[in-house]
Amino acid sequence: MTENNVWFITGAGRGLGIDIAQAALAAGHSVVATGRDPKKVVDAIGEHENLLVVALDITDPSATEAAVQTAVDRFGRIDVLVNNAGNFYAGYFENISPEQFRAQMETNFFGPTNVTRAILPVMRKQRSGQVITVTSAAGLMGQEFVAAYAASKFALEGWMESLRYDVERFGISTMAVEPGFFRTELLVEGSSTIWPELDIEDYAELTAQTIEAWKGMNGQQGGDPKKLAQALVTLSDSGKLPLRFVAGADVMERVEQNLATVQGQIDAHRELSASLAFGAPPVRSARRADNALSIDA
Template sequence: MSTQSSVWFITGAGRGMGIDIAQAALAAGHSVVATGRDASRVLAAIGEHENLLTVSLDITDPAAAEAATAAAVERFGRIDVLVNNAGNFYAGYFENISDAQLRAQMETNFFGPLNVTRAVLPVMRRQRSGQVITVTSMAGLIGQEFCAAYAASKFALEGWMESLRFDLEPFGIKTMAVEPGFFRTELLVEGSSTIWPELEIEDYAERTATTIEAWKAMNGQQGGDPKKLAQALVILSDSGDLPLRFIAGADGMASEEQKLATIQSQIDAHRELSASLTYDA
């Protein structure tokens, strides 16, 4: 385990899991650049600390990402661990989600992390070291009902992260996608991280109403403890040996094991047909 202090740069650190990640990193002796849309709210949420810098950052703004990166380097001289944590949840059936909502979902959950990572990578390349940790979701590997926009954004993140590692390995930069199951965060808090569909279509009306009530009832009942997840991320980062994916939570592991089994059964069911698609000799 590494005992050297690192500089962490965390997005979405003003609420939910971002607060826990920042506090866990600080408790482990690291320095933290904690970002959110309002730096004062981030500071109030995390608490004063001599090794903490809070910076206002809208991750959908590339110029803001560049400015936040510059502020981090000015204060601490380097960035060792980038945690792409900020995100939100546009819930609903595909036809009920407006085009504007779907694009907004991708801007925040997909292009936002790209903006921040693009700003930070030149710093890590100069150092020839660093870690890019991106919080995706169980929904990044498993499509779920009422999650068309959200799953699309998280699937995109998964593909980007899986390919990014090849770009960065020669520079000593490691990557890890974090796939949480259901954790007791603010993700399902209406008006905070969850946005319901704008469009009304009669065919979906009853299912939409029922599903919204089910999602609301789930808030505060999720089994995962975000503080424990934050501590796990610090442990993995400090080990210096990041897995390409960290499946977080018992429910996440069970669901993804079932997905793997389903894919294998689909391969087996049509193995001969699939293998027959090569050119004849």
């Protein structure tokens, strides 16, 4: 890594992507800012001599390869990839159509893998680089009304944790970023949030209530995306990326609670779990059946 790195940022035309691009430029780095509409990207970030704006649909592998080549032609290298682009298909699992579920995975999971696949050869040749992927608190903990979104983010978490082992031998480091609730455009209807297509009577009332609640949260989230963007630049510039960056006081608290819950589940069934190996003595439990005590192996 150098003092003036080249950042390649997806989803740079709105939300957190804008703030990351501006923070990287302010720190003296060069930025390749990508989005479906280049004009919107330029309008959002502003003109800058170290900024290159490139049209990119991350679900299109050929477009991704072309965007990466354009970046290398301009700057000669790519040091930091930020997989930021994504959207949110909200709803209960049965209300989300199969087409919507696949579309969620296509954008949130396969999109970042497309971009990373195109950029890794550049980084391997350099023998250096960083892959930073924005996942979500929903990538660590499931919750109500986010079945498709959480599935896509959990997939990203597993991919990123495994990718680390593939690429660290080439001087490439990875970091997954799990934001809590930040005041971005994620909950803006028609922008990043898509409501469920299917209507099922058992879910109708809950769906209506939850949609109104989510709409009411927009613009009220506690996290400041500009501060998150600056934190990512700070971590990148340190040259020592953590495997995960749990971003925001709200998500830190929830993750700590979840870790305690998982530990409690391990402890509660420790003896039974340890008994599953060949040669291990079975755990026997006593239960009453037909007024008699029976022993189950």
